[in-house]
Amino acid sequence: MTSAPGGRARSIPLLGHDTEPTLFELSAPGRQSWQLRTTGVPDRTVDELVPAAHRRRELVPIAEVSERDLVGHFTRLSHRQFSIDLGAYPLGSCTMKYNPKVADAVAALPGLAAAHPGAPASLTQGWLAVLVELEEALCAISGMAAATLQPAAGAAGELTGLLLMRAWHAAAGEDRRRVIIPDSAHGTNPASVTLGGYQVTTVPSDARGCVDMAALRAVLDADVAGIMLTNPNTLGLFEEDIAEIAGAVHEVGGLLYYDGANLNAILGVVRPGDMGFDIVHLNLHKTFATPHGGGGPGAGPVAVSARLAEFLPGPRPVRLAPGADGGPRFGWETPARSIGRVHGWHGNALVLARALAYIEVHGRDGLLRVAERAVLNANWLRRRLSSSYDVAFDRPCMHEVVLSAATLRKAHGVSALDVAKRLIDEGFHPPTVYFPLIVDEALMVEPTETESKETLMALADAFEAVAAEAVAGLLDHESPRHTPVRRVDEARAARRLVATYDARREE
Amino acid sequence: MTSAPGGRARSIPLLGHDTEPTLFELSAPGRQSWQLRTTGVPDRTVDELVPAAHRRRELVPIAEVSERDLVGHFTRLSHRQFSIDLGAYPLGSCTMKYNPKVADAVAALPGLAAAHPGAPASLTQGWLAVLVELEEALCAISGMAAATLQPAAGAAGELTGLLLMRAWHAAAGEDRRRVIIPDSAHGTNPASVTLGGYQVTTVPSDARGCVDMAALRAVLDADVAGIMLTNPNTLGLFEEDIAEIAGAVHEVGGLLYYDGANLNAILGVVRPGDMGFDIVHLNLHKTFATPHGGGGPGAGPVAVSARLAEFLPGPRPVRLAPGADGGPRFGWETPARSIGRVHGWHGNALVLARALAYIEVHGRDGLLRVAERAVLNANWLRRRLSSSYDVAFDRPCMHEVVLSAATLRKAHGVSALDVAKRLIDEGFHPPTVYFPLIVDEALMVEPTETESKETLMALADAFEAVAAEAVAGLLDHESPRHTPVRRVDEARAARRLVATYDARREE
Amino acid sequence: MPDYLPHTEDDIKEMLAFLGLSSLDELFATVPAALRLSGGLALEEGRPEPDVVARFEERARANATAGLVCFAGAGAYDHEVPAVVRSLAGRSEFVTSYTPYQAEVAQGVLQAVFEFQTLVARIAGLPIANASLYDGASALVEGVNLGVAASGRPVVWVSAGVHPHWRAVLDTFAVGPGHRVVEVPLDLGRTVWEGAAEAGGAPGVLVLGYPNYLGCLEDPAEARALADRLGAVLVMAADPVAVGLVKSPGEWGADVMVGEGQALGVPLAFGGPYLGLFACSQEHVRRLPGRLVGETVDRDGRRAYVTTLRAREQDIRRERATSNVCTNETLLAVTAAIQLGWLGTSGLAEVALRCARGARYCRDALLGIDGVEPLTGETPVLREFALRLPVRADLVIGRLAAEGYLAGVALDQLVGDRGDGSLDAEAAAHGLLVAVTERRTRAEIDGLVAALDKAVRS
Amino acid sequence: MPDYLPHTEDDIKEMLAFLGLSSLDELFATVPAALRLSGGLALEEGRPEPDVVARFEERARANATAGLVCFAGAGAYDHEVPAVVRSLAGRSEFVTSYTPYQAEVAQGVLQAVFEFQTLVARIAGLPIANASLYDGASALVEGVNLGVAASGRPVVWVSAGVHPHWRAVLDTFAVGPGHRVVEVPLDLGRTVWEGAAEAGGAPGVLVLGYPNYLGCLEDPAEARALADRLGAVLVMAADPVAVGLVKSPGEWGADVMVGEGQALGVPLAFGGPYLGLFACSQEHVRRLPGRLVGETVDRDGRRAYVTTLRAREQDIRRERATSNVCTNETLLAVTAAIQLGWLGTSGLAEVALRCARGARYCRDALLGIDGVEPLTGETPVLREFALRLPVRADLVIGRLAAEGYLAGVALDQLVGDRGDGSLDAEAAAHGLLVAVTERRTRAEIDGLVAALDKAVRS
Numbered sequence A, B: 001m002t003s004a005p006g007g008r009a010r011s012i013p014l015l016g017h018d019t020e021p022t023l024f025e026l027s028a029p030g031r032q033s034w035q036l037r038t039t040g041v042p043d044r045t046v047d048e049l050v051p052a053a054h055r056r057r058e059l060v061p062i063a064e065v066s067e068r069d070l071v072g073h074f075t076r077l078s079h080r081q082f083s084i085d086l087g088a089y090p091l092g093s094c095t096m097k098y099n100p101k102v103a104d105a106v107a108a109l110p111g112l113a114a115a116h117p118g119a120p121a122s123l124t125q126g127w128l129a130v131l132v133e134l135e136e137a138l139c140a141i142s143g144m145a146a147a148t149l150q151p152a153a154g155a156a157g158e159l160t161g162l163l164l165m166r167a168w169h170a171a172a173g174e175d176r177r178r179v180i181i182p183d184s185a186h187g188t189n190p191a192s193v194t195l196g197g198y199q200v201t202t203v204p205s206d207a208r209g210c211v212d213m214a215a216l217r218a219v220l221d222a223d224v225a226g227i228m229l230t231n232p233n234t235l236g237l238f239e240e241d242i243a244e245i246a247g248a249v250h251e252v253g254g255l256l257y258y259d260g261a262n263l264n265a266i267l268g269v270v271r272p273g274d275m276g277f278d279i280v281h282l283n284l285h286k287t288f289a290t291p292h293g294g295g296g297p298g299a300g301p302v303a304v305s306a307r308l309a310e311f312l313p314g315p316r317p318v319r320l321a322p323g324a325d326g327g328p329r330f331g332w333e334t335p336a337r338s339i340g341r342v343h344g345w346h347g348n349a350l351v352l353a354r355a356l357a358y359i360e361v362h363g364r365d366g367l368l369r370v371a372e373r374a375v376l377n378a379n380w381l382r383r384r385l386s387s388s389y390d391v392a393f394d395r396p397c398m399h400e401v402v403l404s405a406a407t408l409r410k411a412h413g414v415s416a417l418d419v420a421k422r423l424i425d426e427g428f429h430p431p432t433v434y435f436p437l438i439v440d441e442a443l444m445v446e447p448t449e450t451e452s453k454e455t456l457m458a459l460a461d462a463f464e465a466v467a468a469e470a471v472a473g474l475l476d477h478e479s480p481r482h483t484p485v486r487r488v489d490e491a492r493a494a495r496r497l498v499a500t501y502d503a504r505r506e507e
Numbered sequence C, D: 001m002p003d004y005l006p007h008t009e010d011d012i013k014e015m016l017a018f019l020g021l022s023s024l025d026e027l028f029a030t031v032p033a034a035l036r037l038s039g040g041l042a043l044e045e046g047r048p049e050p051d052v053v054a055r056f057e058e059r060a061r062a063n064a065t066a067g068l069v070c071f072a073g074a075g076a077y078d079h080e081v082p083a084v085v086r087s088l089a090g091r092s093e094f095v096t097s098y099t100p101y102q103a104e105v106a107q108g109v110l111q112a113v114f115e116f117q118t119l120v121a122r123i124a125g126l127p128i129a130n131a132s133l134y135d136g137a138s139a140l141v142e143g144v145n146l147g148v149a150a151s152g153r154p155v156v157w158v159s160a161g162v163h164p165h166w167r168a169v170l171d172t173f174a175v176g177p178g179h180r181v182v183e184v185p186l187d188l189g190r191t192v193w194e195g196a197a198e199a200g201g202a203p204g205v206l207v208l209g210y211p212n213y214l215g216c217l218e219d220p221a222e223a224r225a226l227a228d229r230l231g232a233v234l235v236m237a238a239d240p241v242a243v244g245l246v247k248s249p250g251e252w253g254a255d256v257m258v259g260e261g262q263a264l265g266v267p268l269a270f271g272g273p274y275l276g277l278f279a280c281s282q283e284h285v286r287r288l289p290g291r292l293v294g295e296t297v298d299r300d301g302r303r304a305y306v307t308t309l310r311a312r313e314q315d316i317r318r319e320r321a322t323s324n325v326c327t328n329e330t331l332l333a334v335t336a337a338i339q340l341g342w343l344g345t346s347g348l349a350e351v352a353l354r355c356a357r358g359a360r361y362c363r364d365a366l367l368g369i370d371g372v373e374p375l376t377g378e379t380p381v382l383r384e385f386a387l388r389l390p391v392r393a394d395l396v397i398g399r400l401a402a403e404g405y406l407a408g409v410a411l412d413q414l415v416g417d418r419g420d421g422s423l424d425a426e427a428a429a430h431g432l433l434v435a436v437t438e439r440r441t442r443a444e445i446d447g448l449v450a451a452l453d454k455a456v457r458s
Ligand SMILES: Cc1ncc(COP(=O)(O)O)c(C=O)c1O
Pocket: A093, A094, A153, A154, A155, A156, A186, A188, A189, A230, A234, A259, A261, A262, A283, A298, A299, A300, C325, C326, C327
């Protein structure tokens, strides 16, 4: 079998719409990219070094490509990929704001990037300073007393928070079994509840899109460990009854967990701690603009009120008494009743450093502006689009608005998916579709604060044009039309699973 | 006038074929990207600092965009641009080989990139070492005695070389007026001759594509300052009579200038110095793989034989007697009869550093492999394509082969340009067209050594497919078809010159 | 007021007017006044980028460790990462995109992840690999969850040779589902499975480190046989670089491989973001945690990639999902695919071989220093090994830092008070774990040895 | 044998066979045996990338200057270049493409250059700007060539206030065309045009530096009037940052602006690659040197960009071309367009203002040191100024380097023995040129002043 040409570029949309061969198809026996340092270490054969019982018979087949073809392949793949840097990305609930490049530069500093996580505190004071100062900033922002930076993403933060909840109740000699979540909650919430060893009790949303207080009261009892909320909620609405909710939950001895995915809307306006939350996770890869990397890495620090601090994961970076020179000193400390480690080391350190840089550039004033502009943008879109789309709950929203194609669907047979795909042809990444689940044909739009009025106008025009097409019966199921691949067959992918190149060849 | 939306991405081929607005159309009064260091320097008003007579009345209009829109704009532009990293770039005479990323890393080292060119030698020993070691390597490669690294590109090297020629003859009390160049020469050669104060005498190529010896002898006399040749020449052919040429030119007291643009073909095989050349320029942005940056920067060092060294531009980096610690020491020195400076500082330093890195990785053995593979690739293509295209001079070539669409043109009304544009649809950057001028409908193909056999096969298949279409009368003038813009109206650009955005608006 | 906001004063006026509002503050009318933050956040005012960069440069300088010649490992290794990998993985299309929900505009990330899955599966010697998990520790937790679900038995036998931090993370997350984790002790670097039985209850899962945290290659055949006898799922926590030389978990018969992918192109970065590797046999595919990319075709029949078997995931299955993971470590998976592409078939083996050579050379030399003893027995080592020093290891590390070396990781710092069943406090305090990668030159190793010789004598 | 070559042994065999050859050597049959190099190049064997990087890191460390707080200028300035500009200009599509010969696949570079031309034209206050030249010095040479061609008179009056290196380059290249360059001396930082006449022959071109190399803002109106009287073309060598505050060359009536664009986002980089700026009035467009991008439409009527007026260029016009330039500095032109986009209308002025503030503050403080005198008279300065020290400038620079400062550029090193008509050797030896950019903090300036005070006393 001959290999595919590594220098042909018909797979980049600039030149054509071919598929890009895989790394494996580009491979040819004997090609090599690697170059390793000359060490002068004495040669020894594999046989001398690896006992026969363990030795592998053949090399692990990877691929054999020249550096030139390696570069061609992955550069071409990048041209087949949309990203924030290319344009607006109004993906609801994901807060796809511009990621400042300065954070990349900070994360690339050798003094940070080349630091070994197992080095003693005396040799890593700079990193400890970053972690401690970030923890302090996050506590100030969320209105909490202490935090752990270990969780690697939001969901990890959720599970960590639920284990804190569990430890808290256990310490009180209680064994509660249920955690309440609203029906509008993100999927990670119920999934985390299960992994936390709790049962999910779902409360419905009321006509205003908020937690139905009556329904909540009905399910509250001494078996309730706590409730998980995001506020603003996934409908982009602020839970106005949050004080009552907090009161009611606390009354039965439950704790309030805050899913910080939507914190962007309220930075500097209101703090989860002041709303009565006991445990808060923050998505640094959303609110604090750390790049999402096509699916990760993220960071989901968890901040708690004073009474829960002693349960936090450890070891924790802490300030020590100033050194001889009076300068700050930092070290590690494990809380008295710590639930233990939740990460192999100290958390996603470079993501944490990026977030601190973002926070330091914005400061108290800048973060407030972020929230104001985010909410302004979302409301402007809501108002503009309320005439052409159903708005799930048409009242002032926070950082995002949930539209619905329900009417378009009924009247014109056009789905939220059709609208989303058609928007691609208009030059925009689609919004989040079919979430939250309680909204029929949901189109969840989060413009974020870094998009300009002109971009919002163009986005609104695109949305309206698509709606108009639908009404005129001109909107088909063919879009997107320009992308290197058209609509993909998801059913087939699941039916005939091909999850590796080798599985394909076996076909 | 409202501004264009900075977040819309229909101009990237991934999503669509719109034109990308200019930076100026994206501008909106009051937007800002810049952030400058807090200095604590006392404020002073412009009036205090700039005398009224000099003060400008209004700010220079640049553009007012957010950092997010700045990133969107230039990232989108990059998706409208082909590059080596995306695929093969067989542009004859340009040696578009893969540019190793390691050279970028070297050029980014703060110790190199942040060094001020006016700092004394004692503070820039590292840079001086780079320059001296590169000069030594280039002399070894070209077989010359000394070199200047100042010229910023090949053409600058040519002119520098011609001035060295002039200085040499002047020193001998001679005032010669003519410089000979073959009719196949690159346009910079004659242009440089004129700027060097000489008249161009053109010698024809013979039936074999080489300098016609008889014709050369006929124009040689005491008025000839020298001859400029590139060997292999622009037809990709080695001038086999080079020894005779050198003898004849030297006989009349002329000097031989070597245009190093095609050096890639003979690295480690034969050296210009051994062929009898007196002055040699090297295109580091070709042979030594420094990235061409969409048109520059380059570097065109000039190496000379011992007898010309005293005329070299100055100041020159030189080795001094070892320091107290026995380590190497470097300084500056201006040759006795230097023609003077040819660059504002020391040359395109970061390009020079990249080239040295490339040379050090390859070494004596690697550079020879480069030449062998480059010539192997070109000959393979020549052989493969000789059945479907005219080969200007169908005999073993060096690093490139000049094809011709002459027959296709006569028989099928298809031009070299049609072939070139059609190749774009096949996923390849076109070859150089209509150069060298002496070849009718020239298609000059230089695959370079970093393209694989598979890529050459695909390229050959594409060439043949296009020829077949032409023969079948199926090749139209419509290609390229997928690119974000189709064939552009060059005549109109020249007729109604719009060289700035402001000129457009005046229309 | 530095920020990245495009809104001009006029924009804000116009937009507020359009909304019929007179101030930005009114946007927050639905936030109860009583809860509103007065006086703003307790943070400094914003500072321009160059000021912030200067601060970080200062913090970076305060990490002395970054300038040292690195012999530390313990799960984080100083391997070569070439400029080409950094520049490709840094392409902003990979860096600034979200999870590939819209396949038509995400073929770049999807295909790169598909290639990553293929490479992990080949390294694991197992047919299925997912699109990554947070890190090795989280991969272990997911592996155990899968094993318990598959076997239906909550008892988990974990070799104490598994990385101490990973075991700690497993303990933390075992609480929710209520797994009963039994730690099986080491002796001279080898797991003593015999005793485990007493712990009561037949295990549903066995976990073995390969190599273990002390760098020793234990015998997976023994664990496999035991697992067969007990009808348990065998999870191997394997190192992808070691696999360049040794048999893959699949060859040893593991049902699940979990691993840390940091060694595949990811910088040390003080411990994160790293890359959780997860592979398993075909029968467990529907229990696979996290995202999975599959190949399919588009409506024109063109090959295309898309996330698949979504029904396992939290956003669809919610409380019955196989895992709660959503955001994973995609960018690092893409980086690993590029790094592996750069290493290629010969390079992965070459790196493993060079590590083993360097480690052997270094270990022999260090054992030549009197008072320095091996901490493990005859079990073979590759890239890393444990020694018992005549002096407390933390003191030695401190002294060698002054000489320009990060000598390794002190065992007591690593294992804390959980130990591994064989280390007494005294041994832990004198225990040093030394790693030698392909980047370490003979001169650096000789330098380390000389400095350590001096350090243990002074 | 490290390299970047894809050829396997089999590839080579097959390809040679296809060519009917039996060895690679036969490929070079047309090279006369007598000329063939025997024994190979006199170079070391190739070394793998990491070895080479290590070497360069060592060389980089040997450039002490890079670590100093920079007060040196003389045409190369330490301005802020933000991460965003570096990352955009580093996109491989811009970095690894060739000259945009095929417009359809080069709209990215073409449009970026079109925007660059627009920005340079606006800064120059002139309607036409080209796609860049090598550096300020080469731009000056081209400007003079244009002026001589336009005026038809080869005599060129150049103010001695023009950067000494540029004047040196002009002298070098004047030899070919045979321009007669007359240097018009400075006095206390101002050009004394009066004397020039004697040099004989009416000049076709006048050249003025704005500001001049000593940082002084001379009066262009005087030069313009003189040029009018003599019917000469006025070329102004202007600094693009200064233009943020002062009138543009166009406003002053210049026919041509030449300049160094390094200050617009280009690193100091030991002097290159830098960026030659060139702009002129409409009447000279057909004499414009170098590449020019123009706007047009494609066959579908879409806006498109293409290189235009090619008939001026060497590849078409050959020996009658307006210039021999082919490769220019496109990547730096693109960088400058991005940097200017980042600065924007307010930023360019802000940078110029901050430089002027810093320079004024620094100059006042330095003049407070006894023995330190101004070298120039009342002519106003912006970012840079010249002082006369009581001690040799090179000694002071050496002493301050030890304190962490690059104090400036020694005048004698800069002007060499060509001087500027007013500097005697002694003044040159004691002359120091100090530049203060927007990056210099008050603390850094105070530190410089204190150190210099100490240095001149010791
Ligand atoms: C509302 C909400 N909660 C939780 C999460 C989970 O966060 P992560 O993806 O970082 O695990 C998300 C992110 O998608 C979210 O939008």
